[in-house]
Amino acid sequence: MSCMGAYHSLQSVQIAGPNREGEPKIRYIPYARQWIDEDDIKAVIAVLRSDWLTTGPMVEKFEQAFADYVGTKYAVAVSSGTAALHAAMFAIGIGPEDEVIVPSMTFVATANGVVFRGGSPIFADVDPDTLLIDPQQVEEKITSRTRAIIAVDYAGQPCDYDVLRSITKKHDLVLIADACHALGAQYKNKNVGMLADLTVFSFHPVKHITTGEGGMITTDDPDLAERMRRFRNHGIDADHARRAEQGTWRYEMTALGYNYRITDFQSALGLSQVAKLPSFLHRRWEIAGMYDQAFASAKGINPLYTSPDVVNSYHLYVIRVKERDRLFAQLRRKGIGVNVHYFPVHLQPYYRKTFGTSEGLCPNTEKVYKQILSLPIFPQMNDNDIERVVTAVEEVLN
Numbered sequence: 001m002s003c004m005g006a007y008h009s010l011q012s013v014q015i016a017g018p019n020r021e022g023e024p025k026i027r028y029i030p031y032a033r034q035w036i037d038e039d040d041i042k043a044v045i046a047v048l049r050s051d052w053l054t055t056g057p058m059v060e061k062f063e064q065a066f067a068d069y070v071g072t073k074y075a076v077a078v079s080s081g082t083a084a085l086h087a088a089m090f091a092i093g094i095g096p097e098d099e100v101i102v103p104s105m106t107f108v109a110t111a112n113g114v115v116f117r118g119g120s121p122i123f124a125d126v127d128p129d130t131l132l133i134d135p136q137q138v139e140e141k142i143t144s145r146t147r148a149i150i151a152v153d154y155a156g157q158p159c160d161y162d163v164l165r166s167i168t169k170k171h172d173l174v175l176i177a178d179a180c181h182a183l184g185a186q187y188k189n190k191n192v193g194m195l196a197d198l199t200v201f202s203f204h205p206v207k208h209i210t211t212g213e214g215g216m217i218t219t220d221d222p223d224l225a226e227r228m229r230r231f232r233n234h235g236i237d238a239d240h241a242r243r244a245e246q247g248t249w250r251y252e253m254t255a256l257g258y259n260y261r262i263t264d265f266q267s268a269l270g271l272s273q274v275a276k277l278p279s280f281l282h283r284r285w286e287i288a289g290m291y292d293q294a295f296a297s298a299k300g301i302n303p304l305y306t307s308p309d310v311v312n313s314y315h316l317y318v319i320r321v322k323e324r325d326r327l328f329a330q331l332r333r334k335g336i337g338v339n340v341h342y343f344p345v346h347l348q349p350y351y352r353k354t355f356g357t358s359e360g361l362c363p364n365t366e367k368v369y370k371q372i373l374s375l376p377i378f379p380q381m382n383d384n385d386i387e388r389v390v391t392a393v394e395e396v397l398n
């Protein structure tokens with residue numbers, strides 16, 4: 001099941017299966033969904049009526065609000081989570097000689113960001129109970145070419161950052177967090193976003209808050225922040241607004257960058273959404289709690305383990321089951337938008353072909369991939385929706 005397929009069904013499929021004439025229509029419950037209110041819409045419209053559609057004041061406001069929420073000095077907004085990963089790899093200077101250790105249990109974009117810079121992603125295995133990168137596996141994969149580790153806070157649970165930090169210190173590596181699942185999560189009372197040298201977020205509609213498409217990188221390092229601001233703007237050292245202020249037409253392109261800018265109307269949406277993050281998180285915890293309770297005594301359903309050291313922000317609620325493929329098909333037929341996150345990246349045709357990866361490289365990832373199923377979880381789910389999912393899972397299991 002490709003991720004794009006999931007996105008597609010989320011956007012377009014409202015009704016499950018064929019509904020015969022006269023039968024009530026079954027509402028399709030997607031695995032994830034944005035929550036947009038009238039005030040979000042008003043915020044976007046106000047920008048559409050203003051002078052600045054892009055590179056204007058809303059971008060900085062959104063960045064500031066995001067940095068304040070997370071607790072870092074800087075936040076750099078870009079056009080997607082993928083662009084954010086690319087910018088992070090640029091900022092730390094990843095190039096063709098370099099290796100970056102990544103988990104294989106992630107969305108392809110995590111590894112692609114390394115490849116965009118000509119570097120090699122080195123796949124490390126995960127802990128089968130959390131699906132988080134296994135620090136011991138990381139250490140075993142370090143070579144003289146290793147430059148960085150990208151930790152993925154899978155499903156919304158932060159990785160073990162104390163242990164990962166001790167590894168990066170010992171080997172002089174950069175620690176990057178792909179926290180596209182984990183906005184609002186905490187590790188030992190510290191917010192995700194301040195735990196790594198650079199932390200990457202996504203604002204795709206399935207994530208905690210949305211800007212349609214969008215991404216952010218948080219950091220306390222002013223040089224890295226400046227490099228990423230340049231990178232999102234063609235590698236040009238000053239933006240349009242600043243040139244206008246200084247009354248000069250001249251600009252300098254000092255590196256090869258991209259147009260990865262976010263628009264002002266997207267930033268207005270982001271700003272409006274950040275304010276709602278606490279209530280969104282609260283509802284995600286309620287839903288996860290209801291699933292936990294429902295499945296605590298159920299035989300054959302194994303939710304992932306969450307460490308007592310963390311606050312899980314539950315982008316996904318993942319269970320491990322036998323006969324996953326049968327469950328997937330039957331639940332989809334019942335209008336439950338279950339999904340699979342993820343097909344191991346090292347087994348994707350591109351990675352096999354380009355990097356020669358194959359079965360056996362990450363045994364835990366390969367084994368657990370066959371068992372995992374993501375159940376619907378999003379703040380606008382009501383208690384009846386949750387009941388429907390729980391009942392459907394129990395029915396197809398028995």
Ligand SMILES: *Cc1c(COP(=O)(O)O)cnc(C)c1O
Pocket residue numbers: 080081082083106107109110152178180181202203204213214215
């Ligand atoms: C969503 C996601 C991305 C990519 O974000 P986009 O905004 O869709 O480009 C990267 N990594 C992970 C783990 C994700 O879940």
